[in-house]
Amino acid sequence: MFNFDFHNPTHIAFGKGRVADLAKLVPASAKVLILVGGASAEKTGTLAEVRSALGERAHSTFAGIEPNPGFDTAMQAVNQIRSEGFDFLLAVGGGSVIDATKFIAAAVPFEGDPWTILLKGGRNIQSALPFGAVLTLPATGSEMNNGGVITRRDMGAKLPFRSSHVFPRFAVLDPTKTYTLPVQQLANGVVDAFVHTVEQYLTYPSHAPVQDRFAEGLLQTLVEVGPRLLDAKEPVYDDRATLMWAATLALNGLIGAGVPQDWSTHMIGHELTALHNIDHARTLAIVLPAMLHERRVQKRDKLLQYGQRVWGIRSGTEDERIAAAIENTRTFFEHMGIPTRLRDYGLDASVVSAVVAQLESHGMTQLGEHRDIDLAVSRRVLEAAL
The missing domain is CATH 1.20.1090.10 (Dehydroquinate synthase-like - alpha domain)
Incomplete structure (x- = not known):
């Protein structure tokens, strides 16, 4: 066995009804941007649960993150966060939404061209906005690790990145959210x-x-x-x-x-x-x-x-x-x-x-x-x- 360091700071809230725990998992003073993919989170009622759990916190929603999340879409979210002053991100979806949120969290405070985050595999990430996740599609494990993959379609490139700065603060895992998959x-x-x-x-x-x-x-x-x-x-x-x-x-x-x-x-x-x-x-x-x-x-x-x-x-x-x-x-x-x-x-x-x-x-x-x-x-x- 090789020498190793193991540190995983992600808090897992597992089980039925745990979306309600967002009320205590998200900082009370946070201005939250919820990130989702298509319309399924809205149709299934998960998004309504999330918004209810956030209570009086200021929040808005960014929709449209694709499967195999795109760099250009992620940068639209980065620009919105910078212009509107969001300070906490909440991914609601599967691995694609969570991967995109990780990149977005790192790109917002990044000095320079965020594309270089992917060119360097995340080794140049110095900080990231705090974020959590509500998992609706189990597959990638992105909800409890520090890596992701972003696609740049104009270049035909799909590149991985990782950094200790992009572990989710928490992940809500409610198996009932998979019932409509x-x-x-x-x-x-x-x-x-x-x-x-x-x-x-x-x-x-x-x-x-x-x-x-x-x-x-x-x-x-x-x-x-x-x-x-x-x-x-x-x-x-x-x-x-x-x-x-x-x-x-x-x-x-x-x-x-x-x-x-x-x-x-x-x-x-x-x-x-x-x-x-x-x-x-x-x-x-x-x-x-x-x-x-x-x-x-x-x-x-x-x-x-x-x-x-x-x-x-x-x-x-x-x-x-x-x-x-x-x-x-x-x-x-x-x-x-x-x-x-x-x-x-x-x-x-x-x-x-x-x-x-x-x-x-x-x-x-x-x-x-x-x-x-x-x-x-x-x-x-x-x-x-x-």
């Missing part, structure tokens, strides 16, 4: 959380059995609960609660403390989203099986462990067990209704060179836990994903 979004959430866990677990042995068992427990839980979420005729509170908490734990820093991490699947997936507007989770489902096959030698020991502990694969040669573990992963995604081939999204071999060129332009030339996934390896992964 379409099945596709539930499936995306399961796959997103699954791949987040894999990126921190499926690398090489580092003598970290606590982190391994935590990660394996999350993966097994997602495999169990995922199909039930899709098959249920009516929302089941306990299953929605399980997904919500599993997605948060998958990326709040706990399972990644002191262990090697990969993230190559995410970096390649980001480029597919930026170029072809495929849902983030679906790009992960496209790339991961191909990546695991390509890296089956480097990941051999952990693939065998993964196959045994997560999928119960104990018979066959080592190569057969590894192949079965990868195939089980692909089959799970497809059973969740998420296709795992580029051709399933109307894409052919012509996309490969464009994605590789984007990886090169964004400096993604040494990926993976060994930093040895170069552009040639990324190309092979994409070709295997066709």
